[in-house]
Amino acid sequence: MAKPKVAFYWCASCGGCEEAVVDLAEDLLKVVDAVDIVLWPVALDFKRKDVEAMKDGAIAVSFINGAVRTEEQEEMVKLLRKKSGLVVAFGSCAHIGGIPGLANFWDRETIFERVYKDVPSVRNPEGIYPQQKTKVDGVELTLPEFYDTVYTLDQVINVDYYLPGCAPPPDLIMNAVTAILEGKLPDKGSVLAPDKSLCDTCPRKDSKPEKLSIKAIRRPHEVIADPEKCFLEEGIICLGPATRSGCGERCINANMPCRGCFGPTKGVRDQGAKMVSAIASILGVEDEDKVTEEEVESLVKQIDDPAGLFYMYSLPASMLRRKRMG
């Protein structure tokens, strides 16, 4: 029997997800034994035309990482969708937008202005920006369109499964690959990770007091966090309450608070809004009957860039999807 065909593709991403595949280490050999990789731009020399030449549905599964922010990425993922039986959104960016999704606080114009003109290391007095069409010696050169908005993969094509994480941990990747090969997949649309909040599996769970109350917000660079204590108890904002577990608590174990790369748990529509609720619930709870409206405001003011913090990974997947540009 022919081996199932597998494709890996990357869109707006950092390449860390490709690393995650390589991080499978010797397990990667088992995967390579069991499947036939037909596209993997970072490692193998297959081209778009090779994919185009395939029959629809010929690829068993496409693992696509990265958010969609250009015309080219949109075309490629639509092509892969047509040619694939299953599409797995691989990693935070494809799943919920990820770090590239923070660009949704700006649009093309403001991003270009910053990147090609305003940054101190750039000199561009003529204000030359990338164009979709440029004539050079009578030849027209083209670039794909750069969209105003970063999209999650499932806003562009149908996605069958989601593998969360920045990057997804090797054990979850291996579980997913095994489930696909053995045909033991859960319902379509599932996130292939446990459905518990990070706080539920946090190694510091027992240090969390019965009633949390934050008086002063501290940012991770301002203090050296106690390696045993709950971050929230120390006043360091941790997105654990609103984030799915399954990451192996990598950040917590490195003494850094959670930033939400696994996205929300099942059924939660907007991770950032949930986090607003969670943090507001524990801000200055002591003697709240004596707190004035002004004091509430100054408590809240301590949080720098709350939208960027609470939506660090999930802005494109949030209800608003992006900032409204005035």
Place this chain on the structure above:
Amino acid sequence: MADDGAARQLDKEILSPKPGIQSPAEGGGDFQPRIVGFLCNWCSYAGADLAGVTRLKMPPSMVAIRVMCSSRVDPLFVLKAFLAGADGVLVAGCHPGDCHYQTGNYYTRRRFALTLKVLEELGLEANRVRLSWVSASEGGRFAEVVTEFTETIRKAGPNPAKTEVFL
């Protein structure tokens, strides 16, 4: 486990503006603000009721949604109301210290302050949301709040977010 998909489906429905709460301005005519009001069961809803039975005059601009406590109002409700086409969102509860559940409105107060900051950062106009304390005996105050807020929204004009595809 298919509910992630279901949530997205739901989202599609939410993202399309509801004809029910579109402002008549879209049909021509003067702009009549449409406000979604989340009123707590014990104080503000009773206050609204009192305003009604006392036959106080106020603009018919608010759709009341009764919640057991103002702290029930998830920031998501506010966002959802805007996406569904509301021009303004009012959250009203018991005065601080008077919460039926002792401390619920303290939660509301903090949550609202933080929600406001996030909304501003996301480019939504902060004057379109309002938090007010109205007790069960303050029918007059309720009418005032609704009248005042309606005027604020009338000046601000229709919620621009509802005509944008992405919002």
